[in-house]
Amino acid sequence: ATDITWWHGMGGRNGEVINEISQQFNAAQDACHLTPISKGTYEEALSSGIAAFRSGEQPNILQVFDAGAATIIAAKGATIAAEDLITGAGEEFNRENFIAGVRNFYADSDGKFIGMPFNSSAPIMYFNTEAFEKAGVQPPKTWEEFEEVAPKLKEAGYLPMTASQLTWMMVENFKSRNNQQFATNNNGYDATQGTEIIVNDENQVMMFEKLKAWADDGLYGFYGAGWADNLKPFEEGKAAMWIGSSGSFGGLQKSADFDFGAGFMPYWDSIEGAGTQSFIGGAALFAMAGKPEEQNTCTAQFFSFLTSPETQVYWHKNTGYVPITEAAYEMAKGEGYYDEQPVAEVGIQQLMLETGEWSKGYRLGFYPQIRTVMEREFNRIFSGETEVKAAFDTIQQEGNALLARFAKTAN
Numbered sequence: 001a002t003d004i005t006w007w008h009g010m011g012g013r014n015g016e017v018i019n020e021i022s023q024q025f026n027a028a029q030d031a032c033h034l035t036p037i038s039k040g041t042y043e044e045a046l047s048s049g050i051a052a053f054r055s056g057e058q059p060n061i062l063q064v065f066d067a068g069a070a071t072i073i074a075a076k077g078a079t080i081a082a083e084d085l086i087t088g089a090g091e092e093f094n095r096e097n098f099i100a101g102v103r104n105f106y107a108d109s110d111g112k113f114i115g116m117p118f119n120s121s122a123p124i125m126y127f128n129t130e131a132f133e134k135a136g137v138q139p140p141k142t143w144e145e146f147e148e149v150a151p152k153l154k155e156a157g158y159l160p161m162t163a164s165q166l167t168w169m170m171v172e173n174f175k176s177r178n179n180q181q182f183a184t185n186n187n188g189y190d191a192t193q194g195t196e197i198i199v200n201d202e203n204q205v206m207m208f209e210k211l212k213a214w215a216d217d218g219l220y221g222f223y224g225a226g227w228a229d230n231l232k233p234f235e236e237g238k239a240a241m242w243i244g245s246s247g248s249f250g251g252l253q254k255s256a257d258f259d260f261g262a263g264f265m266p267y268w269d270s271i272e273g274a275g276t277q278s279f280i281g282g283a284a285l286f287a288m289a290g291k292p293e294e295q296n297t298c299t300a301q302f303f304s305f306l307t308s309p310e311t312q313v314y315w316h317k318n319t320g321y322v323p324i325t326e327a328a329y330e331m332a333k334g335e336g337y338y339d340e341q342p343v344a345e346v347g348i349q350q351l352m353l354e355t356g357e358w359s360k361g362y363r364l365g366f367y368p369q370i371r372t373v374m375e376r377e378f379n380r381i382f383s384g385e386t387e388v389k390a391a392f393d394t395i396q397q398e399g400n401a402l403l404a405r406f407a408k409t410a411n
């Protein structure tokens with residue numbers, strides 16, 4: 001068999017399911033043998049993959065998260081477009097088979113798939129059913145409703161809300177859910193040169209002033225700006241709501257020992273045109289260049305295997321990532337899966353909400369580094385070291401300096 005390797009950035013239950021689908025691929029045929037290797041976090045997988053490419057030791061497949069899309073797409077000669085790889089290997093491929101929300105994020109300006117969408121997610125609102133029953137309130141659809149119910153949840157003895165990765169939730173998806181422009185040049189899609197982020201605007205600043213005020217009033221718990229910092233109080237049954245990834249559903253089913261439901265991530269009723277879909281989250285798989293043809297053929301076959309309805313539904317059910325093809329979504333529906341597990345449908349429904357002018361996605365170079373600047377400033381906001389507006393002015397300035405540097409390298 002021809003050996004191929006897949007570097008990824010997943011751990012926990014999702015990492016286990018990656019191993020399971022790799023074994024399923026290996027068992028389904030004899031010509032190729034796939035070895036998945038966890039490189040740590042999404043950030044670590046991206047930097048390891050790029051470093052390995054520079055030294056000629058790249059894997060066949062690299063998982064790259066949404067935030068790293070522009071970086072990997074612009075890395076000259078580092079990847080082979082997934083669509084070219086698949087059709088070149090004689091496999092069937094049709095963009096229209098994919099749900100609308102995933103078609104653009106990892107594609108070039110002509111719609112050609114550069115990355116192969118794999119684990120697509122939405123940031124959703126999980127809620128502890130008993131907390132809402134005890135408080136006698138309904139899960140909020142808007143942040144205005146949150147402001148009404150949060151004091152009652154607090155009175156009932158709960159921390160009303162925590163939220164995962166604030167950059168993803170409260171900046172990127174604040175922009176998408178509220179149909180707010182995130183960057184010039186059509187959110188970065190139309191050009192790399194001259195693209196600037198827009199984050200120190202009135203509405204973005206308002207979101208964080210609210211979060212800070214809610215934190216000061218004990219209505220929102222901030223335990224750090226990173227991925228894993230805020231889930232524990234929800235898992236322990238102390239927080240009534242957690243804004244987290246739909247891709248955390250598989251893990252939560254094992255770790256949360258109580259009934260929970262989910263709804264869409266709230267938006268602001270006060271912002272005109274708000275309530276649009278969220279950006280596609282999660283990651284895609286990139287075929288690294290410089291590999292022998294027989295290995296590329298195996299990579300193409302694995303990409304086809306991954307998008308088969310059976311594999312997609314297995315992945316969806318075991319992790320919570322959304323089905324990325326219409327056929328897989330229909331298969332899950334046809335099996336009655338969402339009657340049994342309505343939480344599992346929330347992510348895909350949120351991705352299928354109305355498309356706003358600014359909800360289709362973003363393409364920003366060095367964006368993982370911009371997120372790091374944001375995280376530093378968010379920690380300073382919640383520790384009281386800086387005012388919200390000043391923090392976002394800093395993010396705007398440092399973020400745009402990073403974008404300008406990226407534009408030079410992409411020249």
Ligand SMILES: O=P(O)(O)OC[C@H](O)CO
Nearest residue numbers: 065066121245247281282
């Ligand atoms: O936790 P995930 O995999 O849903 O990813 C969330 C973000 O999109 C990653 O940047």
